Amino acid sequence: MKLLTCFVCSLFVLSMYTAQSQTNYDESMVPSFEIPDPLLTFNGEKIKSVKEWEKIRRPELLQFFENNVYGKIPKSLKIDSYTILEQDDNALNGKAKRKQVELTFKNNGKTLRYTILIYLPKNNVKNPVFLGYNFYGNHTITEDKAVIISSAWANNNESFGIENNTLTEESRGKRTHRWAVDKILDAGYGLATIYYGEVDPDRNDFSDGVHSLLYQKSQNQPKPAEWGSIAAWSWGMARALDYFEKDHDIDASKVISFGHSRLGKTSLWAGATDQRFAGVISNNSGCGGATLSKRKFGETLAVINERFPHWFCDNFNQYGNNEEALPIDQHQLLSLIAPRPLYVASAEGDQWADPRGEFLSAHYATQVYNLYGKKGIETMEMPKVNEPIHNTVSYHIRTGKHDVTDYDWDNYIKWANVFVK
Missing domain, CATH: 3.40.50.1820 (Alpha/Beta hydrolase fold, catalytic domain)
Incomplete structure (x- = not known):
């Protein structure tokens, strides 16, 4: 069995190497198309x-x-409840308000929860907000010790100290360079971020994310025209916007969908499908x-x-x-x-x-x-x-x-x- 597994892994690596070795980076080789x-x-x-x-x-x-x-979302799934897990009006050395809000969804006898980390300027007005996912947990975007570490599955990353698909304190602040929190706050914007693995873990397994809450009887994966992970993550952004409409510190009419890489694909699809952004x-x-x-x-x-x-x-x-x-x-x-x-x-x-x-x-x-x-x-x-x-x-x-x-x-x-x- 181990030999077979190694052989299969070798074939996968070889196929990826072949695909990338055949990748075109020459503008003159771009095909003509309409x-x-x-x-x-x-x-x-x-x-x-x-x-x-x-x-x-x-x-x-x-x-x-x-x-x-x-892929199309099979049916609507709305927030069952939300809980403010933690808040502090003097976060980041007194510069910001911080909220950590957990959204809960229930259906088919299953429950999904994810947490939004929100930083807002201390200006006592409704704030426009940049909303985007992060790759390795809310605690990675800041050195702030109060930010809760997610217990959701994560891709292993040796440089972040992530082993056994588990997020730990070692990865706190590892991605601060990607999130210009001070610049955003100084400009009068809030920042809201979600660990994308809490909505749908980034692996080819549709049993442990939001998809399973909307399955029909005996269904264990989406149908050919039903949502993949990008659509699921986009759905999560829209539900965060639902919460923002209830938050008196946020101007829900001025929420900007932001994303990088696969999460940039997500921000685009979120913006296309939900015109409230x-x-x-x-x-x-x-x-x-x-x-x-x-x-x-x-x-x-x-x-x-x-x-x-x-x-x-x-x-x-x-x-x-x-x-x-x-x-x-x-x-x-x-x-x-x-x-x-x-x-x-x-x-x-x-x-x-x-x-x-x-x-x-x-x-x-x-x-x-x-x-x-x-x-x-x-x-x-x-x-x-x-x-x-x-x-x-x-x-x-x-x-x-x-x-x-x-x-x-x-x-x-x-x-x-x-x-x-």
Whole structure:
């Protein structure tokens, strides 16, 4: 059995090596393809007004993404109760208010709980908020000793001291560089974050996250058109927004959906499916997020579905190595966020996420924003590195790698000050 396991693991590693060794990073090797027109319906009708977009085109695009990419949520699941686990009006050396709020959901005889860590300015007004998931627990985004360590399953990470899939004190503050808490607070915004593994553990197992609360009798995994993990995480962001509508310290009409990498894919889908989000930020979201799939540059649909089969619905597998069959592309996902402000950001050293594809996606989504009289990425010429374009649809490519930096947050805050706050 051990020999068989080793053999299977070796085949998996070999397949990943082969996939990455065949990855295209040469712009001249990008295949020619037709950009699906966001303003042309599937039956060939040209959309010429906001009314037609909202009544005809937007619903059919949303339905396609639901049924064939991220998966549809089988039915609604609302907050059963919420509990303020801890709060302090003099957190971070007296600079902020801190709340740790647990949301509870019950169905099918099962219970799901997840905790939102919230920092707010001490200004006694309703605050706009950046909402985003973190990868290794709320305690990793700050050195604050009062932040509760999650007991949920986590991916092992030797550098974070995570063994046996268990989060510990050793990882406290390991990701402070990704969360510019002081900058956010100083600008008059709150920050809310959730450990994504509490909503759905990031592994190909649909028995231990929110999915099981909505299964039919004898069901043990989603149906081919039903939600994968990205849709589940997006659902969790929307339920956090439900809570914010009850919190007198938060302006729920000014909540910005933020995410990095796979959680950038999540923030985009959350913003597309829940129009209550006042703005959306995609940070290095790449394949299945902001970048154009049909370019086949960097990570491809075949690779992402093989490595992370639980992220999308099973129907999405039909487009692996078959991107040309897609009647849509990711710029149409971005267009679903219109007319709300959208920020797409790339990193020069993150070719796996295809920065040019992310930029072009923002450009091609702009024509929908133009319907609303909003300005976006009007040119096909990428800006120089570290020279952002700030409009209702904004974009920058910065120096550095796949990460979130102070440079990113500086620009998100400037953008939000103009287009959201």
